[in-house]
Amino acid sequence: MRKSFLLEAKWYSSGYMPILEEYMDNAWISVSGPVILLHAYTLIANPATEEALQxxxxxxxxIRCPSVIF
Structure with a gap:
């Protein structure tokens, strides 16, 4: 997630305007969707099994599709 924030900061500081596909490839991570979904899953599926996480x-x-909606 840190890399996605850094990439957005580089785009902003350089004045670069990414194309939509390039932005979405990065933005689905930086919206914190994966973090929220994984935390929600581990709270609901108590205990979370190794097989489910794999x-x-x-x-x-x-994880990616709901994160794009976020």
């Missing part, structure tokens, strides 16, 4: 890592779109 599934989330393998299928990243489960």
């Amino acid at each position: 599934f989330l890592e393998e299928y990243r779109n489960i």
